[in-house]
Amino acid sequence: MMTNDNIKVMVVDDHALFREGVKFVLSQMDRVQVVGEAENGAVFLSLLKRHLPDVVFMDISMPEMDGVEAVERALALYPRLKVIALSSYGDEVYYYRMIRAGAVGFVLKKAGKDDLETALDAVMKGESYFPGNLMRKLLFKVSNKGEMDNISLSRREKEVLVLICQGYTNTEMAAQLFISPKTVDNHRSALLQKTGTRNAAHLVMFAIANGLVHFDR
């Protein structure tokens, strides 16, 4: 058995240069040992059993598999893993989901090396770490919209939503989904009602802003 008082860390982010930065900063902390890295959630999961890290710094939005899903799966396998989310602008939408998935720390990408160390210390002590106004923002959103992420759309509603985004009319969607135009219309109404939007254009805006639809990523 080797000396076991250093913290084994993994870094997951799709930008190699960013990983380089995090690894460099972490390597300057002598009790930290970077045992692995990955460019997306899927690769991370495949490396997990091999490296068994204590802490993982996890980007939130990545291609292939995003941070939220990766964290859910990883914690299902290794509940003692500490997850620190790496967040950049545009990720605000996912804060709530990331916390529900089990992240115990957040570091803004625009933050510096000190924040990385502070977060690491906190989670290793079993505490959680949320920088500055992040918690405030989050609580504000939740209190404001009442669990705003709980807008759960049914399978059909999601299908209709993406078709709306692509500019199809009810009749065209009906033909593609093999259902009546009237049913599509009903799904449409349900979408507006659930999201609290006023018309299709507003719905599309909302859907993108809340990560309900993507372009490609």
Added chain:
Amino acid sequence: MMTNDNIKVMVVDDHALFREGVKFVLSQMDRVQVVGEAENGAVFLSLLKRHLPDVVFMDISMPEMDGVEAVERALALYPRLKVIALSSYGDEVYYYRMIRAGAVGFVLKKAGKDDLETALDAVMKGESYFPGNLMRKLLFKVSNKGEMDNISLSRREKEVLVLICQGYTNTEMAAQLFISPKTVDNHRSALLQKTGTRNAAHLVMFAIANGLVHFDR
């Protein structure tokens, strides 16, 4: 005068940890000297006269002032500056504008240290550097849509567009803009025709995907 054969470089990106990564990689190249960094275009411009870099690695999308605008202004002042754009997913939309603004190199953020050096060598020799399929993608887009960035919207059309995204009806927009609902309708038609979209929902999708409207960033 000091030894003048090292390349003076600046790094502009809103993520401190990412800058750290680029700086670390660059610092391992002995002929390179990192003379400054900035977290957005505005700060970069204010530091430009002080540091007079030969090359700048410039993120494309940043808060405050984005890379395209920063490059335009910087090159207006210092035409001999070499600009290498740092691109991540979602930035594809801006490739064309970035090149028109005067960027002579592109590095994907998911690329590694070698690409950084290759790009640097290329631009210092007066060449331009575009990784792999980036040029192909770009040319494909241009040939496909015929200068797709040249969808230039008038002031009014832009105003109407953002109001459409916010879910307003023609009558409501008319009241806000102090014009007739019929005129708004005409602008609406013009928007659909110019963008080649089929209806308001499709228009919103297109507008966001092409950077015509933003949420906040």
Added chain:
DNA sequence: TTTGAAAAGGTGGAAATCCCCCTATTTCTT
């Protein structure tokens, strides 16, 4: 086993959009 959500479908009407056509002024740009 009942309760409920999801999916499918429907009537009907008011409102809004989309898409042609057209005119007139103003304001930039050659």
Added chain:
DNA sequence: AAGAAATAGGGGGATTTCCACCTTTTCAAA
């Protein structure tokens, strides 16, 4: 000075969306 945009406005009609209220079937969870 001429032409091209941009802005503003309109008629009219076909299509689509939005909304309120209603039925049936299916399927999973309490």
